Amino acid sequence: MTPGKATLLKRVVRCIAVTGLIPVVLLAGISMFSRRPNNLGVQNGQLAACPDSPNCVSTRASDAEHRIEPLPFSRDRTEVVAILKRIIGSFPRTTIVRETDDYLHVEFRSALFRFVDDVEFQIDDDAKLIHCRSASRVGYGDMGVNRQRMNAIRAAMVQER
Secondary structure, three states: OOHHHHHHHHHHHHHHHHHHHHHHHHHHHHHHOOOOOOOOOOEOOEOOOOOOOOOEEEOOOOOOOOEOOOEEOOOOHHHHHHHHHHHHHOOOOEEEEEEEOOEEEEEEEOOOOOOEEEEEEEEEOOOOEEEEEEEEOOOOOOOOHHHHHHHHHHHHHHHOO
């Protein structure tokens, strides 16, 4: 290979590498600077509604795109919360942000870009149901990750019965 072709090849490779890194750096930056939503928690007895975007699922949603079924339970609330926390702890990159007798807020982080999904659990002791909401903090879509996670938690809870 001639010196001129070698130099051109190096420039092309460098250009491709730099061009490929730009989206990675931007996505990581977006993730680092995303803030916790201010609508989390139980307000007027309910978890917040899902936004119109397809990156959220909730037991309180009425439309099929966002709706998931609540998790029934038959044990004591304290025991159910302990089981739920153990299941949550089995997932990688999770942090329990807030916990009360009847509420959990958990942050789940993605492996690659560290995107945060805010997941909430509201324990309704009277109805023996756990209401849930799982929403991506940034972006529009989530490739079904929130629904898949909630289905995995549901399956683990069913095994605990």
